[in-house]
Amino acid sequence: xxxxxxxxxxxxxxxxxxxxxxxxxxxxxxxxxxxxxxxxxxxxxxxxxxxxxxxxxxxxxxxxxxxxxxxxxxxxxxxxxxxxxxxxxxxxxxxxxxxxxxxxxxxxxxxxxxxxxxxxxxxxxxxxxxxxxxxxxxxxxxxxxxxxxxxxxxxxxxxxxxxxxxxxxxxxxxxxxxxxxxxxxxxxxxxxxxxxxxxxxxxxxxxxxxxxxxxxxxxxxxxxxxxxxxxxxxxxxxxxxxxxxxxxxxxxxxxxxxxxxxxxxxxxxxxxxxxxxxxxxxxxxxxxxxxxxxx
Numbered sequence: 001x002x003x004x005x006x007x008x009x010x011x012x013x014x015x016x017x018x019x020x021x022x023x024x025x026x027x028x029x030x031x032x033x034x035x036x037x038x039x040x041x042x043x044x045x046x047x048x049x050x051x052x053x054x055x056x057x058x059x060x061x062x063x064x065x066x067x068x069x070x071x072x073x074x075x076x077x078x079x080x081x082x083x084x085x086x087x088x089x090x091x092x093x094x095x096x097x098x099x100x101x102x103x104x105x106x107x108x109x110x111x112x113x114x115x116x117x118x119x120x121x122x123x124x125x126x127x128x129x130x131x132x133x134x135x136x137x138x139x140x141x142x143x144x145x146x147x148x149x150x151x152x153x154x155x156x157x158x159x160x161x162x163x164x165x166x167x168x169x170x171x172x173x174x175x176x177x178x179x180x181x182x183x184x185x186x187x188x189x190x191x192x193x194x195x196x197x198x199x200x201x202x203x204x205x206x207x208x209x210x211x212x213x214x215x216x217x218x219x220x221x222x223x224x225x226x227x228x229x230x231x232x233x234x235x236x237x238x239x240x241x242x243x244x245x246x247x248x249x250x251x252x253x254x255x256x257x258x259x260x261x262x263x264x265x266x267x268x269x270x271x272x273x274x275x276x277x278x279x280x281x282x283x284x285x286x287x288x289x290x291x292x293x294x295x
Contacts, residue, residue, distance in 0.1 A: 005077065007041055008070040010034055011049070015067050016142040018056040026127065071141035078144075078280045093282045094123040096143040098134045101201035102165040102242045103147035103269055105225065115289045122282045130200040138272050144283040145290070150268040157272045160291040166243040167205075167265040169258040170228065172235040178256035185262045189214045192237040194228045197221040205240055208264060229253045 003011075006027070014023030014034070024034030042049050049063040059067055081093045099108055104126065112124060129137065131148035138146040138157055147162055169188065171177050177191070185208060193216045196202035202221075209216050219237045222228055225245035232239045233253030246257045259265075271290055273279060279287060 002044065003041060005074070007037055008074060010037055011041065012067060012070050012074070012142060014038070014050070014057060015059050015063065016137055018058065020057060075141065075278070083281065092121050092123060093280070094125055095145065095280070095283045095286050096125040096127070097145045097147065098127050098129045098137050098143040099147040100131050100134065100149060101128060101196070101199045102267070103162070104128050106165070106242050106244045107163050107269070108147065111290055115286060119282070119285070128200055130203055135272065138274055141274065144273065144279060145287055146272040147269055148272060150270045151264070154272060157274060158276055160271045162269040162271045162290065165267045165269050167240055167260055167267070168243045168246050169238055169240055169260060170232040170246050170255045171238045171258065172233055173254055173256045174235065175238065175256065177238065177258055180258050182259045182261045185260055185265070186212055188238065189216070192217045192219045194219060194231045194237040194239040195221045196228070197223050225249070229255050
């Protein structure tokens, strides 16, 4: 059987996402093209690699074995590029990072920018995931560096402190909540919300509502924290965003900021890798930079 590197990248992306549609999008393939490649991979070996169901896909035992070898091959390719990159001009390398919503939108852009400017031959592949999924993906070798909440189970992953992310409520200054310094999440469930269009953070908030036996009364979902703050400031509802985003938007939107009392609303973010010794040279340099930037 013959698999090219695109086949291997596609297969790992599909396994990681649990979806052919999302896996194809992650590596820039159309769904028909990705589906055809996966069928050809199974036909070439006369083996079933994926169990397909209504809720997505999962690797079979043979698929798990392929994923293991694919990770090894792609890691060796990245290692080769990194090693040769010390001597060759024009050879590009890349580092794959999985991060939760707050890290991806509020912390990583300003910390990655100077490093990327100083390393023009290294590209960053940045994907948003929930913290639990990040820990599993780093352990499985789907990405080299993760940025996640320290509250999740880390196993044997190597960790370094990154940032403190506090979630706060944003509301109009005329809102009934505006006079409170702190509130509990449970006290918000009767209010109307402005939320995010999907994403790891919104899934996290929705999950805590579900644990409280409730479903958020969502008026609208937006793509950015700035949009949530603008609508909250105008009195359309309340939102939950990282404190850094709320403070950045407060002057332009006139929002009130109310801290959440719940322990889960204050998250210590950590960098994680499976093993520093396994990192490619570009990934190790970036891991060290992000660790120092968080001090």
